[in-house]
Amino acid sequence: MKQTSPPADRSAKAAARQAPERVSRVVAVREWMLDQQWPVALTFTSVVVAVWQLVVDAGALPAYLLSPWAILAETYGMLESGELLPLVEVSMKREFSGFLLGAGLGVFAGLVAGVARWTGDVIDGAVSLLYPVPKIALLPIFAIWLGFSDTTRILVIALACFFPAYLNAQSATRSVDPHVVAVARNAESGKLRTIFQVLLPAALPRILVGVRTALALSFIMMFATEVIGAGAGAQAGLGGRTFAAGTNGDYDVLWAALLTIAVLGVTLDTTLRVLSARVTRGAAKEMASHG
């Protein structure tokens, strides 16, 4: 008779089926607010912007601090005059090429170093030597070799992006639970299959943390590499244009360029966040249930 004993966790299943229970509207709205972070963020930002606008209108701030409205108007003006988009194109080409190259190589090297420890030991020496060096300090060296060209800027951006991507990917791969790998060995899974179907997905959430850090760094480095040895016209990029505007006292252009960088950065980071939430949705549930 014990042969057909019911599963122990059936009660949990039954409970899951009964849900959703009726909850009061207030609770439901509150839960929704807690779930959705954007209304809160939006409200806060609106309040800050409104206060800022009022303070500027009251004439309480110096001339180099423009009102939000003035910044928006200038941004629109630059967009319409055809000045903004070429700057964006030039800068984003540098930023994105550097990011893809640096983060891509970093993740790849991190995976290799995590799987085959001896390669890690070889790479780690060079990494620990280079990691604390401000990558922007290498710009003049690359410039001697390649001039103040796009290639130079892309290489410096890539170099900066490499480190967070590498370090996270390496430690993510090394800290995968060895039992998870034992499961794959038990199933007689081949080396490549184990790497791509077990190690990589197991390490992915942490690998993506490094990739997001690299993305933020790529914007910082884009700006910095454009300020030094800035080109003329659109070749100045958003960074070069911002800096020139600051020196010339064109504060409206300065703010408009900064706003553009901020919008581009938020857009790319959000895209990456949504993508990584999608590829790690199972793992996210795991964390949620334990945290």
Added chain:
Amino acid sequence: MSSESSFLRFENVEKRFARRGKVIHALTNTSFEVPQGQFLTVVGPSGCGKSTMLNLIGAFDRPTSGSVLLEGRPLAKPGRDRGMVFQTATLFPWKTVEANVAWPMLVGGMRKKEAKARARELLALVGLRGFETSYPGELSGGMRQRAAIARTLGLEPKVLLMDEPFGALDAQTRELMQEELSRIWQATGITVVFITHDINEAVFLGDRCLVMSARPGRVVADIPIELERPRGEATKRDPRMADYHAQLWELVRNEVDGAAQATTGRAAS
């Protein structure tokens, strides 16, 4: 060519390994045999080499000397004929429960559709019908361990190796899982080597129980458990359970005491 008695066999197995510069003598002179279809449980003081023994059968590790044989062949590397269940479920958190169970079958070359159907069968066997599309993170500890057992059964192993599989579960869940495992074993007729530090668990589940000595581990007692099958709740109230428990506890306790004295009195070695 496999005579029933030499299905799984340890022959004078020694195992030493180095950890933090020290040599640890995990197993010494260990010999025993497990006939096909038997449910063998192993108890002993902590650190007595129980898990080492299991790792040797799984061939995640090799003996220093002596040999471990399955059906007369020495075991050289991990294989699907020996399915391992660990203390924690170690499911892939990015895959659904069904995909977790199906994965080893796909690795083995089974077609997707077939693997999926078989995974559903196995999940039903372990009592997880209705949770196929859940992610491991949505399940309780006990349910995850059921899924891990289903995944291991999907390898169609000849031997099921279980390393304190219920050790991380709460007391009630553990009791229920023991009854479930007993039922699953009866349904599949598979050979099981089950490591535990819970003597009641060892008695309830085992056809036979090995008691290991403190490190270096070796078999100090080999006790057949003659309780009727199928075993269930009623078995746990059987007065013979208490007798077996007393007998085994006496043996384990001697080892624990002996180990404590050896540590305090050790100056050499």
